[in-house]
Amino acid sequence: MNTLLKANWNYPTRIWAGPGRIAELATACAALGIRRPLLVTDQGLRDAPMIRQARALVPEAGLFADVRGNPVAANIEAGLHAYRGGGHDGVIAYGGGSALDAGKVIAFMSGQTRPLWDFEDIGDWWTRADERGIAPVVAVPTTAGTGSEVGRAGVVTNEVTHQKKIIFHPKMMPGVVISDPELTVGLPSGVTAATGIDAFVHCFEAYCTPGFHPLADGIALEGMRLIQEYLPRACENGKDIEARSRMLAAASMGATAFQKGLGAVHAIAHPVGAFFNTHHGLTNAVLLPYVIVHNRSAIGAQLRVIARTLDLAGDPYAAFLDWVLEFRRRLRIPHTLAELGVTLDDPDTIGREASLDPSAGGNPLPTDAATYARLFRSAVKGDLQLAG
Ligand SMILES: NC(=O)c1ccc[n+]([C@@H]2O[C@H](COP(=O)([O-])OP(=O)(O)OC[C@H]3O[C@@H](n4cnc5c(N)ncnc54)[C@H](O)[C@@H]3O)[C@@H](O)[C@H]2O)c1
Numbered sequence: 001m002n003t004l005l006k007a008n009w010n011y012p013t014r015i016w017a018g019p020g021r022i023a024e025l026a027t028a029c030a031a032l033g034i035r036r037p038l039l040v041t042d043q044g045l046r047d048a049p050m051i052r053q054a055r056a057l058v059p060e061a062g063l064f065a066d067v068r069g070n071p072v073a074a075n076i077e078a079g080l081h082a083y084r085g086g087g088h089d090g091v092i093a094y095g096g097g098s099a100l101d102a103g104k105v106i107a108f109m110s111g112q113t114r115p116l117w118d119f120e121d122i123g124d125w126w127t128r129a130d131e132r133g134i135a136p137v138v139a140v141p142t143t144a145g146t147g148s149e150v151g152r153a154g155v156v157t158n159e160v161t162h163q164k165k166i167i168f169h170p171k172m173m174p175g176v177v178i179s180d181p182e183l184t185v186g187l188p189s190g191v192t193a194a195t196g197i198d199a200f201v202h203c204f205e206a207y208c209t210p211g212f213h214p215l216a217d218g219i220a221l222e223g224m225r226l227i228q229e230y231l232p233r234a235c236e237n238g239k240d241i242e243a244r245s246r247m248l249a250a251a252s253m254g255a256t257a258f259q260k261g262l263g264a265v266h267a268i269a270h271p272v273g274a275f276f277n278t279h280h281g282l283t284n285a286v287l288l289p290y291v292i293v294h295n296r297s298a299i300g301a302q303l304r305v306i307a308r309t310l311d312l313a314g315d316p317y318a319a320f321l322d323w324v325l326e327f328r329r330r331l332r333i334p335h336t337l338a339e340l341g342v343t344l345d346d347p348d349t350i351g352r353e354a355s356l357d358p359s360a361g362g363n364p365l366p367t368d369a370a371t372y373a374r375l376f377r378s379a380v381k382g383d384l385q386l387a388g
């Protein structure tokens with residue numbers, strides 16, 4: 001069994017996968033020439049036994065745990081202060097997407113002179129960065145969802161404008177990833193489901209976004225198949241190491257695939273997360289069927305292949321939509337954004353922000369702000385017909 005769970009991959013970066021691989025944390029730091037790392041994690045994990053274990057494995061490491069879910073710029077500022085004050089020379093980004101993103105962005109910003117927002121993922125803004133000022137990162141994911149461990153971006157919320165901004169640089173990719181399923185066994189079933197569907201949406205949106213990228217398409221399809229098979233198992237029995245290991249792989253596959261692009265699910269989830277501080281994966285999980293209904297006319301060919309991959313019989317659109325709804329029910333994902341505390345106070349602002357979000361450009365069907373506002377309303381109310 002173990003041989004099927006353990007592997008070293010060099011795609012898209014060095015990934016050391018398998019149960020117990022966290023024991024190699026010091027080796028990973030040494031491989032990147034890091035002598036005095038700053039371990040960045042989120043507030044929820046600060047006192048977790050696995051953080052104590054990591055600090056025992058790398059006693060030279062400093063700890064910065066002031067990262068909230070949906071990290072904000074102030075978290076990055078405080079982290080930079082800790083990084084510079086502690087004389088660190090690299091980062092161990094350890095946790096879910098929030099901690100991974102914060103750790104990557106702190107390492108990226110550690111040697112820059114320009115302000116954070118100058119590096120938003122717009123055009124060639126990344127060329128503004130001084131590459132010599134990017135510190136190396138070891139990434140240790142503890143959720144299986146965002147795939148941030150193999151991504152070249154970090155999502156940071158601008159707390160002043162209520163916008164989720166993507167900070168991008170090709171060299172933000174971690175140098176080593178430790179993908180250890182034992183670190184995810186304590187993840188509660190609800191977070192497992194929400195983060196797992198985030199990974200599914202990454203694969204789905206990447207596969208459906210227009211463009212010629214057969215490499216991403218192949219990864220996206222296999223990612224969806226793995227999640228169909230293993231996410232329910234991981235939710236039903238958190239200690240199922242095989243399911244946990246496949247889910248970690250699928251999460252990394254989602255982020256590898258979405259180099260091709262994303263779409264309307266993420267375009268809406270970003271402003272909803274920025275305004276209502278909802279969990280990213282859970283927001284995506286609620287939104288997915290509404291966006292499928294909306295995009296129906298533009299994704300017929302893709303749905304035929306997806307339905308085949310997921311072994312769904314009958315009309316591909318109906319079969320896939322039914323399967324998504326049933327999968328969500330089984331994983332206890334709510335049907336409405338209202339159940340996440342999202343209100344209809346200002347749908348036009350959400351619609352406008354969604355239409356301006358970088359993910360909107362990848363949606364298979366060009367969608368304007370008014371239509372995004374309608375889609376948002378449909379998801380708050382739970383009205384699938386309003387999405388069509
Ligand atoms: N960089 C990217 O490409 C990318 C892609 C998608 C999402 N994101 C971002 O990632 C963030 C969401 O990340 P997430 O979904 O992983 O959630 P998260 O990092 O916010 O973590 C969710 C909760 O789970 C807890 N947790 C994490 N690991 C645990 C474990 N093993 N056991 C018990 N509890 C654990 C955390 O403390 C936290 O309370 C958002 O800010 C989102 O915008 C980034």
Ligand SMILES: [Fe+2]
Pocket residue numbers: 146198202266280284
């Ligand atoms: Fe996502």
